[in-house]
Amino acid sequence: MKxxxxxxxxxxxxxxxxxxxxxxxxxxxxxxxxENSNEGVILDFDGVxxxxxxxxxxxxxxxxxxxxxxxxxxxxxxxxxDVKAILNFVSKSRVQDYIKSHQT
Amino acid sequence: xxxVVEPDVVKWQNDIMNxxxxxxxTINNVNRVINFYQQVLCDTAQKIICDASQLKxxxxxxxxLLAALCYKLQARGISIELINVPTHFxxxxxxxxxxxxxxxxxxxxxGSRFNPQNVVELLCIQERLDxxxxxYKLAEAIVGKVPGVDKxxxxxxxxxxxxxxxxxxxxxxxxxxxxxNSLTHGKRHNYRDTKVWVALQYEPAKDLIRLATVxxxxxxxKSLYREKLTEHIEAIxxxxxxxxxxxxxxxxxGANKSVNQGVGLSVVKEIxxxxxxxxxxxxxxxxxxxxxxxxxxxxxxxWQGVIIALDLKTDDLxxxxxxxxxxxxxxxxxxxxxxxx
Numbered sequence: 001m002k003x004x005x006x007x008x009x010x011x012x013x014x015x016x017x018x019x020x021x022x023x024x025x026x027x028x029x030x031x032x033x034x035e036n037s038n039e040g041v042i043l044d045f046d047g048v049x050x051x052x053x054x055x056x057x058x059x060x061x062x063x064x065x066x067x068x069x070x071x072x073x074x075x076x077x078x079x080x081x082d083v084k085a086i087l088n089f090v091s092k093s094r095v096q097d098y099i100k101s102h103q104t
Numbered sequence: 105x106x107x108v109v110e111p112d113v114v115k116w117q118n119d120i121m122n123x124x125x126x127x128x129x130t131i132n133n134v135n136r137v138i139n140f141y142q143q144v145l146c147d148t149a150q151k152i153i154c155d156a157s158q159l160k161x162x163x164x165x166x167x168x169l170l171a172a173l174c175y176k177l178q179a180r181g182i183s184i185e186l187i188n189v190p191t192h193f194x195x196x197x198x199x200x201x202x203x204x205x206x207x208x209x210x211x212x213x214x215g216s217r218f219n220p221q222n223v224v225e226l227l228c229i230q231e232r233l234d235x236x237x238x239x240y241k242l243a244e245a246i247v248g249k250v251p252g253v254d255k256x257x258x259x260x261x262x263x264x265x266x267x268x269x270x271x272x273x274x275x276x277x278x279x280x281x282x283x284x285n286s287l288t289h290g291k292r293h294n295y296r297d298t299k300v301w302v303a304l305q306y307e308p309a310k311d312l313i314r315l316a317t318v319x320x321x322x323x324x325x326k327s328l329y330r331e332k333l334t335e336h337i338e339a340i341x342x343x344x345x346x347x348x349x350x351x352x353x354x355x356x357x358g359a360n361k362s363v364n365q366g367v368g369l370s371v372v373k374e375i376x377x378x379x380x381x382x383x384x385x386x387x388x389x390x391x392x393x394x395x396x397x398x399x400x401x402x403x404x405x406x407w408q409g410v411i412i413a414l415d416l417k418t419d420d421l422x423x424x425x426x427x428x429x430x431x432x433x434x435x436x437x438x439x440x441x442x443x444x445x
Contacts, residue, residue, distance in 0.1 A: 017281075
């Protein structure tokens with residue numbers, strides 16, 4: 001069974017805006033991904049709104065570190081349309097950055 | 105950089121120089137306000153007296169700059185006294201306890217004409233860990249006064265958002281990104297003590313939100329040193345371009361470096377400018393403004409740091425389409441598919 005990170009447990013009145021708030025979540029996500037590489041991890045966004053900066057600190061950072069394949073291990077659950085748009089934007093742009101920085 | 109000494113700014117009284125606050129301490133008068141600020145800071149007296157008798161209007165930028173001035177003077181061990189403050193401004197100052205911490209008299213609201221429905225807030229933050237708390241306090245201060253907004257109303261079936269969410273979410277997004285920017289970029293190049301003063305006014309009768317962030321950090325020109333620019337106008341133009349400050353190769357330089365995608369400011373500008381709102385940005389000797397037309401110009405005075413000011417209406421906030429705005433910032437073509445449940 002995939003481990004789940006409930007973001008509403010970290011949110012400040014249902015909002016996660018700063019990069020500072022993203023760092024401990026990213027650390028936990030990275031640890032769980034390494035421990036559960038076969039199953040993956042669920043990120044549950046129920047009841048939470050986010051900024052692009054926060055998502056970049058959590059997801060963008062990991063894409064830059066591990067590449068696009070890391071996204072195959074993450075399931076994004078209960079996302080609003082705003083959250084989906086931000087996740088898509090950050091993920092696509094950071095995948096592009098990763099590819100560019102690893103081109104020889 | 106040079107100072108323009110306004111003939112009506114100072115007056116000698118009992119061998120003490122009195123400085124007259126400008127009549128309008130606003131973003132539209134930022135040149136004169138900063139000039140006043142610089143003039144006061146050149147004074148070597150142990151006490152500064154500011155006469156507010158000519159004061160007619162002060163907006164959030166003005167509150168931020170006034171707070172920054174008081175902070176600077178206090179840091180130098182210089183006391184500041186405000187005299188002849190018009191009655192209705194006393195009420196504003198009484199609402200903003202920050203001025204009391206800078207040694208300004210604790211004004212009482214007795215007999216003032218301050219409309220209790222109006223909102224005015226002024227906060228100062230220095231650490232990134234305070235960003236989320238600050239954005240919450242400011243958004244709550246506004247939404248509590250918006251007519252007809254019920255915090256406990258059921259969510260809209262289509263969007264999942266309540267009327268409360270439709271105002272607070274974009275507001276918190278704006279506050280969060282602006283404060284994050286100031287504290288991250290502003291603290292570079294040995295500006296570790298950078299502070300951000302964030303102020304807002306809300307008048308329910310006009311449905312008008314005015315907010316401003318004023319920081320005393322390194323400013324855009326220094327922040328973008330890699331681009332080898334020489335003019336603040338160039339730096340502002342570049343800072344508003346998406347992805348300019350993006351660090352996309354951080355992992356190769358070291359996995360512990362901070363990340364930055366370089367779109368936070370662009371998104372905020374787009375949020376405001378898709379509404380009939382106004383957006384202003386000043387740094388160094390340049391001022392950028394949008395509405396009715398975008399323009400950027402040199403101002404005579406110099407601000408070490410960044411000033412951002414916005415005007416918005418809550419009715420327009422409710423209509424913000426964040427997915428559309430974010431996708432319009434840059435064209436990222438990709439076949440990437442995320443796993444959503």
